[in-house]
Amino acid sequence: MSTASLLELAKVFAITSRDLVKIAAAFQKDMESGLACQHRSLKMLPSYLTKPGGEETGLFVALDFGGTNIRAQVVELAGRRWEIKQQRVQLLKDAAAMYDYTSTTTKAEALFDFIAAAIAAVVEPGRDYFLGHTFSFPCQQQSFNQAMLLSWTKEISTTGVEGEDVNQLLTAALLRRGLDKVTPCVILNDTVGTLMAGAYLDARASIGTICGTGHNTCYYDPSAYGAPMIINIESGNFNGVPCTRYDSQLDAASDKPGSQLLEKMVAGRYLGEIVRLAANDAIGLTLPPLSFTAERLAAVLSGAFDGILTELELTKKQQLAEISRLVVERSARLAAATYAGVLRHIDSEVRREHIIAVDGSLFEKMPGYSAAMNRALGEVLGSKSHQVKVSLTKDGSGAGAAIAAAAILKKQRCRP
């Protein structure tokens, strides 16, 4: 490949400082139309949860259903800190063990029985527990313990869950398993869990976000829905960023073409595929579909080439690493632009200090990711950037479920 085509790719994937400002403004506008229930790409879903006070305590079960695996935990909250006492992590699909709970051939009952089994593995038989459930998909909520799945995202398509109340599906499975002492009392998005956990540690947290297999953001709004509440933006569905030809190819081959366009440019589930499409096209590689995972992408960025990549000549390796860097940098910059849009919505002059609580393997582990995000925030926020700190809130979505359960119980006990 000539240097010119690498240069061309650099242009194709570039998000300039001006683009950042434009995307932030478009995102803010779309949030505002979403809140006004106008035609929008952002769903702005109410959570019926506010930020915790930090003093919540107790022992809770946290269920984190993310898309790649499920995590059942017993979490002890001790006031501004938590400890995971028990944990069971299970992949949702495992080719070696010959099961897949994510495809259309699996029914809701089977999926939720699998989840109940993981919960059974961490609880003490006969003991009472309240359970917080982090369910990382777009749900319409009427209250904090009722959530109807609007549509699966992240290429999951288990039958019989869309349109159903997820909390009821879980409650029924717990009863089938004999776990009648485990009471699901709250259901929340993983971004909301991350913000709950971030705010439990530091009250300045106002945004929660996931940069992992999927991508999404929530924020604390003091008044939008008539009461202070955390709002799940479902930012992955934002459609205000122009697609490159590689994005369009990826979208066309996805489960739901036309949806989750931002997520398909930002999230770990898709980044490797974009690099693969660009590398096959521009530097003549012949990598098969889905062979270039986020883990491989991270390895290439750290200079490690495994499997068929070992065979590549040095120049191709360098070019593949460069394409990987461009795609990862674009992801971090796009996410940063949307955070700037949220900040401008909640605090137009960014007068206050804000913490953006972030969880997810992409942010935590992808080489160069957090640095690229901070650079972009610096560019888009200019002199206000010192007011904003992006902070890794590890396991926030799991701990956040326990914190949400504790906060709800505290509120109910305080009710006259």
Ligand code: GLC
């Ligand atoms: C997808 C889901 C969203 C979730 C995100 C991160 O975008 O639609 O609800 O928060 O993934 O897991």
